[in-house]
Amino acid sequence: xxxxxxxxxxxxxxxxxxDSPDSEDRYVVKLVLxxxxxxxxxxxxxxxxxxxxxxxxxxxxxxxxLKWGWDPQPASGKPTPRRFDKKLVESTHRAFVxxxxxxxxxxxxxxxxxxxxxxxxxxxxxxxxxxxQAIDHDASYLSFWIPHDMVQNDKWDNGKFPLDDFLVLCCNxxxxxxxxxxxxIALPHESHSxxxxxxxxxxxxxxxxxxxxxxxxxxxxGWKGIKGVNW
Numbered sequence: 001x002x003x004x005x006x007x008x009x010x011x012x013x014x015x016x017x018x019d020s021p022d023s024e025d026r027y028v029v030k031l032v033l034x035x036x037x038x039x040x041x042x043x044x045x046x047x048x049x050x051x052x053x054x055x056x057x058x059x060x061x062x063x064x065x066l067k068w069g070w071d072p073q074p075a076s077g078k079p080t081p082r083r084f085d086k087k088l089v090e091s092t093h094r095a096f097v098x099x100x101x102x103x104x105x106x107x108x109x110x111x112x113x114x115x116x117x118x119x120x121x122x123x124x125x126x127x128x129x130x131x132x133q134a135i136d137h138d139a140s141y142l143s144f145w146i147p148h149d150m151v152q153n154d155k156w157d158n159g160k161f162p163l164d165d166f167l168v169l170c171c172n173x174x175x176x177x178x179x180x181x182x183x184x185i186a187l188p189h190e191s192h193s194x195x196x197x198x199x200x201x202x203x204x205x206x207x208x209x210x211x212x213x214x215x216x217x218x219x220x221x222g223w224k225g226i227k228g229v230n231w
Contacts, residue, residue, distance in 0.1 A: 010148050013185065013205070015197055017117060026117045028194045029201075034145035034184035034209060035167050039174040042127025042140030043101040050173035051125060051142065052096045055107070057166060058123045058144055059089060062111075065121045069109035073098065081115050101130040108189070115189040120147040122186065142170060145186055184209035 013031035041047045059066070066084040072095035074080035082088050092107060099105050108124035123144035132138060146163065171179065185201055185208055187194050202208060 006149055009183075009205075013201055013208075015194070026113060027119055028117060028188055029197045030118045030120065030186045031148045031208075032120060032122075032145040032184055032186045033148050033150060033182070034143060034186065035170075035181035036141060036143040036179060036209075037170060037174060037176040038139055038141050038178040039176045040128075040138050040140070041133070041175075042105065042138075043130045043133065045097075047140075047174060048096045048105065048127070051105070051127070052093060054142060054170045054173060055092065055109075055123060055125075057169075059109075061166075062121050062146070063089075065111045066109050067111055067113060068115065070107065072105070072107055084109055104129055112188060118186045118188045121145065142174065145184065148183060180209060182209050183207060 010031045013029065014027055015029035017026040017028045019026070039047065042051070063084070068081050069084050069088055069092075071080040071082050071088070072092050088109075095105060095107070105125065105127040107126075109122065110124075111119040111121035113119075123142075125140070125142045127140040128138045150163070167181065170176070183205075185198055187198065191198075
């Protein structure tokens, strides 16, 4: 695919929010390059430490593009968005250690202005608990994405950060059991209003990854292999 073809491809996939002012691009549907890894033992200290390293490397490469993330341990117990900064990163580091094995580590950091919008950069995860492992529901996931055009010479490499190497490193650290990567559609946290666009694009472009990591994660528990609507 040539740069011109890729640009046209993205133009057909990206949707701006109805309330997006002329001076800003507030996307609710975005073509990105995304990787999702499924792994086991997400409640153990060793895997949580490995997961923390994956997040830290992504933060080091793209943290200047991230604008917000979920508080990993909100006092209210409810999902609470916070501005992405050093304090939020420190809170995230503590969460990997402080959240007990019977609790899930649920994280998401993105480059959209607020949780109502989506943009080119993001990373998120959800880990299974020890009691879920006890009933054979042990599947955790890590998913991250970057701009759709950050691929050169068939490698995930923008010339500054070896993304293909980073992906392999994450696979090895987490002992990934399944995974998939490629062009994908990213939606904001409140995605229900935009899912019709998701379906429309899936019908138009069969190569797009539109699997929800949580749904795909559950699919790996009962049989060997992944199958999404785009396969």
